[in-house]
Amino acid sequence: MPLIITRVDPKGVLVCGLNGAAYQAGLHGAMRLSDARSILPDLTNIPEEPDRYQSELTRLIQFMDRYSPWIAPDRMLHTQSLQGDAGLWLDITGGSHLFGGESAMLGQVLRDVQARGMHARAAIADTAGAAWAAARCHPDAPDQRILHLPRDHRVSARFPVSCxxxxxxxxxxxxRLGLKRLGDITPLPRANITTRLGPDVLQRLDQFYGRLPEHLSFELPEHRWLIGRSFGEPLGDAVTLAQAVEAMMAELCERLRGENLGLRRVVLRCIQVDGHTHTIAVTTGSPCQIELHILRLLAEKMPGVDAGFGIEQVVLYAPWVEHVTFRQVRLDQKQDDSGGTIALAQLVDRITHHLGADDSLFYPGHHASHLPERAAVRQAVTGPVKPMRLDNVSLPRRPVRLIDPPEPVDILARSDTGTPIRLRWRKMIVEILRAEGPERICPEWWEHLDRHDFALSQQTRDYFRVCDQKGRMLWLFRSGSFGQDIWSVHGLFGG
Amino acid sequence: MLTERLDEARAALAQLDKQWKGQVACPDGETGGVISHAFGNVSLSRHIGPVGIRSVGLHEVVCGHDDGPASVLAWHLAQIGENKCETGPCGKSVFWIRQRRAIDQGRFYHLSLPDLASGPPPLMMTTGQQVTALWACEEVAKSGQVASVILETTDYGLTAARRLQLACEKAGTRLIVLRRAQQTNRLAPSSALTRWKIEPSDDRKTNSTGNIHHLSLIGGRGVRPGGWRVEINAATFSISVVNAMESRLPSDRAVRMRG
Known part of the structure; x- marks a missing residue:
């Protein structure tokens, strides 16, 4: 049954929404009601209800909160467009992996929206402008519209200029100039575009490719652990920004203390007047209610926030909170170690946030493996810590320092039994006075089920503890087949 | 009157005896702790004073041509005395900070450590930058949340050493720096309380088991350089003095001290 929604406009009564049956009959948005009725005389007409529309939009934004707290509706299209092409922007930075990747997330969004009785188009891209365009013009299937620039430059070049x-x-x-696709505009000189077509084209083009920021008015959902502040006078320096963040953090921690909850992750977003956005995320190893600790962690990243022309909005959001384990103070006035535990957790947080990508902080662990390099594993500093040694695994004497990967040596002389008595290691001649061994370590055959037995025998190692002329105790091992054996140094003993 | 004086003298003597045996805090150290009998032999006390060395602060272990015994010595120094409270383990562990490629003879292999079932496992950190290693070391030392810190690093300046020393004194942390001497066998100036060096003994007769080493106290504040022949027990990661050597070893003279 064809159905349309109409809006009273100075130009007349215009169609601003229609269902599938009406669309298939040839109706479209911005059409006059009289024209529509001439095509479909038995058309059902419903007058537009802006308040109801707004409440439905708010409900949809709340629904979308499951994917990201940063949701921005396209206000201009929602209020003025008659084509029914208004939409929502979701900033999913760093969150897609929670849904199994970008493609899976896109499919999930489409399925959820369809389950609510709506038809939608969706796309994921690096910029808001590119996402808007890809949702409408991307040639791939609806749940595969992912645009990564500049990798997908050829795809985006075919988009119409209306995007x-x-x-x-x-x-x-x-x-009129024959510029119908993005690929027609991008090769043109930038100065000519501005001169002949006006500044809007270049601005939108730069926003599309991420050369200019785009200011999105995020609709902050009603969330208990979200505090937003908008400033009439933009914050111009780091001191005032720090004061604002401090006050917001104190309020957030006060709310959390009331519920006996602690922060595990907090996101700070500073939005400049020109649309630039700075986002800082901080994660703690254990639930934390102490604002000073969180502020200290944030302070390490705050120098990266450039106030620019001023920050007009600051949002503090805790997407991950956990219950704080109740700690009872001892009645016998003896030392309570809970304070030490908290302080150690805070220390670990501070160090973890300071480390780079190649640095690591860990508790040593033990994996049940005979291979020395596999036996030593790392445990995360957060969460329960297992013992450094497995109780049920007996371990022969191991070197104090492990050279990983092992360093091959040149054998210069051998004894009658085939063990080396002189070798070259790191350009130094090592004379072996004594040797103890071997300790045979075989590869884990269940890890190499596809290999032949002979291939595994090449990986069997015979370890020897040898003492050289300087008194050093080296851990040598032999691998490979007889006659073609390879000797390597794998560690040094302390005594 | 005479009885009172005799009692006072006896009390003073008992106090001195306790200090000598390392049972009471060092009077001049705010946080206390002595390691005078760290290696189980009184012969060290002649070099490190009657009340021992202040355990709180910066100590250095200089790596020779073998980093294995140096790592054992660093762990041994880090473990002395501090991890036991009156009521048992006080829950503070060792923090081992490793700067990659600072010591080129591999990484510390924790499965060589004796079973630490009673205490918490050590925290370990690996970084590629010396500035990060020094920052973390200072942060940990200042926090006072670990008993000892072991730092593997390359040469660092006097300013950094002084900062680390102050951080240790602030929170009562012991810091053991494992560093390698420069190619010229010259050590950079440092504000370390003691500087140690350990090398395997190359005497084939006495070192038949491979666990006899030369331990040298090559400098520090208020200490007299000396050398000892020590035995390392790999099963317990402990070091004990076998006998005292000459107070100045020829190999130690080669290490010229500055600062």
């Missing part, structure tokens, strides 16, 4: 969200006048001008 740049330009006014009708500019689009008409571009059409």
């Amino acid at each position: 740049l969200r330009l006014t009708d006048d500019v689009l008409t001008l571009l059409s």
Whole structure:
């Protein structure tokens, strides 16, 4: 049954929404009601209800909160467009892996929206402009519309110029000049584009490719652990920003203390007047209610926030909170170790946040493996810590320092039994006075089920503890087949 | 009157005896702790004073041509005395900070350590930058949340050493720096309380088991350089003095001290 929604406009009564049956009959948005009725005389007409529309939009934003707390509706299209092409932007930075990747997340969004009785198009891209365009113009299947620039430059070059969200006048001008696709505009000199087509084209183009920021008005959902502040006078320096963050953090921690909850992750977002956004995320190893600790962690990353022309909005959001384990103070006035535990957790947080990508902080662990390099594993500093040694695994004497990977040596002389008595290691001649061994370590055959037995025998190692002329105790091992054996140094003993 | 004086003298003597045996805190150290009998032999006390060495602060272990015994010595120094409270283990562990490629003879292999069932496992950190290693070391030392810190690093400046020393004194942390001497066998100036060096004994007769080493106290504040022949027990990671050597070894003279 064809159904349309109409809006009273100075131009007349215009169609601003329609269902599938009406669309298939040839109706479209911005059409006059009288024209529509001439095509479909038995058309059902419902007048637009802006308040109801707004409440439904708010409900949809709350629903989308499951994917990201940063949701920005396209206000201009929602209020003015008659084409039914208004939409929502979701900033999913760093969150797609929670849904199994970008493609899986996109499919999930489409399925959820469809389950609510709506038809939607969706896309994922690096910028808001590119996402807007890809959702409407990407040639792939609806749940595969992912645009990564500049990798997908050829795909985006085929997008029509209407995907740049330009006014009708500019689009008409571009059409007259024969510039119909993005690939037609990008090779043109930038100065000529501005001179002949106006500044909007270049601005939208730069926003599309991420050369210019795009200011999105995020609709902050009603969330218990979200505090947003908008400033009439933009914050111009780091001191005032720090004061604002401090006050917001104190309020957030006070709320959490009331519920006996602690922060595990907090996100700070500073939005500049020109649209630039700085996002700082901090994660703690254990639930934390102490604002000073969180502020100290944030302070390490705050120098990266450039106030620029001023910060007009600051949002503090705790997406991950956990219950704080109740700690009872001892009644016998003896030392309570809970304070030490908290202080150690805070120390670990501070160090973890300071470390780079190649640095690591860990508790040593033990994996049940005979291979020395596999036996030593790392345990995360957060969460329960297992013992450094497995109780049920007996371990022969091991070196104090392990050279990983092992360093091959040149054998210069051998004894009658085939063990080396002189070798060259790191350009130094090592004379072996004594040797103890061997300790045979075989590879883990269950890890190499596809290999032949002979191939595994090449990986069997015979370890020897040898003492050289300087008194050093080296851990040598032999691998390979007889006659073609390879000797390597794998560690040094302390005594 | 005479009885009172005799009692006072006896009390003073008992106090001195306790200090000598390392049972009471060092009077001049705010946080206390002595390691005068760290290696189980009184002969060291002649070099490190009657009340021992202040355990709180910066100590250095200089790696020779073998980093294995140096690592054992660093662990041994880190473990002395501090991890036991009156009521048992006090829950503070060792923090081992490793700067990659600072010591080129592999990484510390924790499965060589004796079973630490009673205490917490050591925290370990690996970093590629010396500035990160020094920052973390200072942060940990200042926090006072670990008993000892072991730092593997390359040469560092006098300013950094002084900062680390102050951080240790602030929170009562012991810091053992494992460093390698420069190619010229010259040590950079440092504000370390003691500087140790350990090398395997190359005497084939006495070192038939491979666990006899030369331990040298090559410098420090208020200490007299000396050398000892020590035995390392790999099963317990402990070091004990076999006998005292000459107070100045020829190999120690080669290490010229500055600062």
